Amino acid sequence: MLEPGVLTLAATPIGNPLDASVRLMRALGEADVIAAEDTRRLARLLSALEVTAQGRILSYHEHNEAERTDVLLEALGEGERVLIVTDAGMPVVSDPGFRAVRAATEAGYTVTVIPGPSAVLTALAASGIAPDRFTFEGFPPRREGRRASALEPLATEQRTMVFFESPRRTAVTLAAMAEAFGLERRGAVARELTKTYEEIQRGTLGELVAWAEATEVLGEVVIVVAGAEPVAASAEDLVEDVLARAAAGERLKDAAKAAARSAPGITASELYDQALRRKDTHAPRGKG
Template identity: 85%
Template structure:
């Protein structure tokens, strides 16, 4: 049951409306104000769920989020039950909602979450790529140069990486990933998750880039990329890099810690001690 004066974020189905939770269905019927990323998609969802909404429905998306957050705060101050939903998945995660959460908490209003479907976790589970440690990177930049610049620092990331992408840019993004991460890096492209035409294509980045160039990629896209393999190296080989980073202004201990992360067989303390001796 929704509480008066509480901002509620609710996850909606990422494809199949039958994935809607009982709590979501009840919240849609109880809310005094529903802030929806797309009011037409909300109308289709409540129709599919056979839910009757009685509260006011407000359009709330990236282009008016800042302006309309004030409307949500006013409703909360009046003791209204305010619900935020987006087109699919969890609000805030690559979707509107962050500003409302910050503003509500700053004003002293409680914030709660109705959990539910997640494209990130669904794709990760279906990818066949190690799920124990992963990072969500959202949408890569649209422009090729900026995309390459954004992906470059992730080349040595050892955790599995999850990205969202537009179907129109999937081929270009995979091509950039080949250049940055290498052709042999294991990856998966998940599209239309939980929908009728759900598909998960697995292989190397090189194979996926070829696939994307030769087919018309359609639907909502999630790209999962395996993390980099740890590089075996000796402390003697790394100490010069530590000293160079320290000379550039980084703390010696921090430099040793960061370099040890990406290499097997070398501890941060060992690298730090050796760098100290070399420096002296």
């Protein structure tokens, strides 16, 4: 049951309305104010769920967030039960809601969440790519130069990466990813998740580029890309790290032990001996 004067964020189905939780259905019926990203989509969801909204419905999207957030705060101040929903998935995650959360918490109001469907987690789970560590990167920039600049520093990211993308830009974005990450990097493209025509393509980025260029990509798209393989540090690089630690005041043996912990196969004694020889080689000699 929704509490008076509490802001609630609720996840909505990402495709199949049967994924709606009982809590979401109750919240939609109980809320005094429902702030919806698209009121027409909300109306369709209410119809599919056979729920009648008792409260007033406001549009709440990226173009009116600032002014409508003030309206939501006023409603909270009057003890009303305020609910935020977006077109699909969780508010705030690449969707409106963050501004309201920040304003509500700063004003001292309670914020709670009704969890539910997530395109990020659904695509990640189905991708076949390691899910133990991942990062959500949202939508890549639309312009070619900015997109390339955003992807370039991610080339060495070792966590699995999840992106949202428009179907119209999926092919060019995959090509940019192949350029930045390499043709052989593993990836997956998930479209229309939980809907009738759900499709998941898996393969190398090179293979996915070929697929996207030969296909009319339709629907909501999530791209999952494997992280970079870790690059083993060389003993020479580690010795430099040991010497830098020692120069900063750390004992040479302790510095060697710390550096060795990050490099399987290289022992602390080996690093210590090499660092000691390097120090001796570069030590200033006195006059004979």
